[in-house]
Amino acid sequence: MCSCNDKRSKQTLRKYFRKELYKLKAYTPGIQPNPEDKIIKLNTNENPYPPSPTIRKEIDRIIKNQLLKRYPNPNSKDLRKEIARHYKLQESQILVTNGSDEGLALLFKGVLGKNSTVVMPYPTYSLYPVLADIQMNSVNIKKIPLLQNLHFDFLNLQKSKGELLTFAHPNAPTGILEEKEKLINLIKNFSGVVLSDEAYIDFSPFGSSLISEINNHENLIVSRTYSKSYSLTGIRVGYLAGNENSIRLLEKLKDSYNVGMLEQYIALAAQIDQKYFLQNRKKVIIEREKVRAKLIELGFEIPKSDTNFLFAKPPKGLSAKEIFDSLTKSGILIRYFSDGISKDYIRITIGTERENKIVTNTISSLITNSFTKN
Incomplete structure (x- = not known):
């Protein structure tokens, strides 16, 4: 219960902070239980398989060389070089970030001034x-609503004007690849600037x-992450x-040492180990198609997914x-x-x-019980 002193304190604080701050709505992430809890966690699109064993x-x-007492390279030099090599780009075209969310934040900050407009298909990534x-x-x-078939409304996107156009490719939460x-x-x-947020692109067809x-x-501008396909959600590295001129400008906005030393070299090891990455990718895709087929058999409507998740509409008589x-309630x-x-x-x-x-x-048991009751 809030005391009178607490209320007075909140009122006093208002003079210290920007008034706009009180109107903001924070991002709501998926539930994050204790990792040791016996729960099947399929709510935040994490990779179920462990990352490359080379990171150990x-x-x-x-640790052995006591490197953690030193600051990390401020530009993630070695990782940046490897990413550029992999995609046949210049190092100056890559900006390594503290998760892809930092990259998104830098771009929004760098592009959107007073009374600017950002255009996006909707629904999309709620951040x-x-x-x-x-x-x-x-x-x-x-926000440009998706078409009835859940695809982008390209006609209205083409007509839209703004400083920034952002979309997830493939889209989230639908999983559809345009x-x-x-x-x-x-x-x-x-x-204006176009941001292709490719957090799930590695589960899509090559190219x-x-x-x-x-x-x-x-x-x-393309945004990528090591969270999904490389099983490194816990270390927060993206790029x-x-x-190169755009990247040079955005570099001015990042924190001085935005990616830690451990994070840089864990991501580098994972990036180099493409054989392991491809094995995990294949396993996820195989399982995705099996689960989709089973749920469709149970009466769900599910668009073709090119991600590591499914966007599923339940059969009639049962709500999402x-x-x-x-x-x-079942721990899932x-x-x-x-x-x-x-x-x-x-x-x-x-x-x-x-x-x-x-x-x-x-889910099958739930559907059976539901229709038995009805």
Whole structure:
């Protein structure tokens, strides 16, 4: 219960902080239970398989040589060099960040001034509107609703004007991969900066990324992360790739030592070990197709996914919220979004084969019991 002193303290604090701060809505992440809890966690699109075993050698090397008492390289030099080599880019075209979210934040800060406009398909990654609002510059957020088939409305996106166009490629939460040529045409015709957020692109067919288009479009920035396909959610490393002049400007906004030494070399080891990365990628894709087929068999409507999750509409007679609540009670965490078209869907991260079987069996029993009662 709030005391009178607490109330007075809150009122006094208002004179110290910007008034806009009190109106902001914070980003709401998925539930993060204790990692040691016996819960099947399929709500935040993490990779169910461990990261490359080569990272242990890097950790041991850093500890053995007592390197943690020194500051890390401020520009993540070795990792930056390897990323550039992998994509046949210049090092000056890469900016390593503290998770891809930092990269997104830097871009929003660097592009969106007072009364600027950011355009986005909707629904999409729910952090985008939050990043626009926290600029506290009266940024206009123009949301272009998805079509009935859950694809981007390219016609209305083409007509939209703004300083920044941002989209997830493939989209979240739908998991749908849009045609590359349509996206390239959108980039060509948009007057401002275009951000392709490719957190899930590694689960898509090879060649789907827009990173190959960077040298053809000076207004294109691509965001990538090690969280999903490299199983490194816990260390927070991502990067931006783009025109070297754009990257040079964005570098001015980052923290002095934004990525820790351990993080830099763990990500580097994972980046180099492409054989292990491809093995894990293949396992996730195989499981994704098995789970999708099983849920469709149970009556779900699920668009083709090119990510590590499924956006699933339950069969008639059972709501998405009911399934979410029932699975939560059973110790299975999935994601439910209560607004717009998302309220009719659940989002399920692809887990291990064992986890996926438990989830589909639990859902099957839930459906059977539901229709038996009716």
